Amino acid sequence: MRYNERELLCLARQPAEKAAEILMRVPKKGSGLKRRLVKLVVNFLFYFRTDEAEPIGALLLEHCRITKEEENVFSISFIEEPERKYCFECDSEEQCQEWIEALKRASYEFMRRSLIFYRNEIQKMTGKDPLEQYGISEEARFQLATRKQ
């Protein structure tokens, strides 16, 4: 699949929502835990070798499942292949929980649901649609009707 790699690399250099050096294992036969710089930027998780400026790879965090595995460990898998897991071993349980929380909120779909929730609440309390001032109240993507997920 073609993609705009240059722009994605540029995105990887932006300030991250969260970044840390974590042990990571990719779901490839025979691969072990390797220390990686892991960086969350918008709905992408980039991972770098600790001494390189360019990421080895990127994971788009949509339709994924974040699972707590054993102590200090969480995994990311995607709904079409739930057994194929990217594993991350943190330095502490606290760090592990922080990452799980951050990654669960990282998807575009999660953001969209939050927007719909706030829009609805504000409308209930004030009788006004807060999206009108942005000129986006008619956009299909922000409608209150439940979206099939």
Next chain:
Amino acid sequence: MKLNERSLAFYATCDSPADSAGFLYKRGERHGAYHRRWFVLKGNMLFYFEERESREPVGVIVLEGCTVELCDSRGEFAFAIRFGGAKSRTYVLAAESHAAMEAWVKALSRASFDYLRLVVRELEQQLARVQWSSNVERRVLEREPEQVPERELERAPEQDPERALERRAPRENGCAVWNMAPGTDPLPRGAAPHRASGCEAEAGPRPPPVPPRCRASGGEPAGNTTEPSAFSRLHERYGSEVARLRQQWLERQQGQQP
């Protein structure tokens, strides 16, 4: 750089609703010829397929850090997705009608995660302000105004330090403090409080300028950046000043009655 392409392809083709979908012509990188492709926008990802029925996208354009502009000089309904930075690619697309072009430009220019996050944060703060004002209002209406502790007027949701000052200014307390004497107007009109006796018969002493309002219904809070405790004290001071002047005026009026 590796990308989780299989998951991307799944995201593109699964039955989660697309934000936009339709045929567009995409100008080729090298030859400048347009190819008709089926485009699907989901979130901040613009996928394109060879055919509408294709099982896998040919490619995807990640829509972060880009601008969308019209380039419809020859009536081709063309527009461009332009990225910043040196040597970056510009994608030129063309729609099949003017309406389609407008709809795509609108959808694409607001497709970024960054934009969505901005709107969500704004709404989050708006909701907090609305909830907080309605709380204060409810508490004030339930009690005598003098009993509302300063503490309550000061407390506010503390989310963003820069916005905190803006948010902590409480809503103006309606008529509760002004209306000290029964049967008088809630908001007395007239001359300024420090002016001496030049009062007209129908006007009472004028209160000091009304503190800026904090609009509850989704608007901006006023640019009142005074400290809340100072505001409450000021409020009380004005209130007692008005009461004193009103009393003086009433006495003067009574003195003038035959």
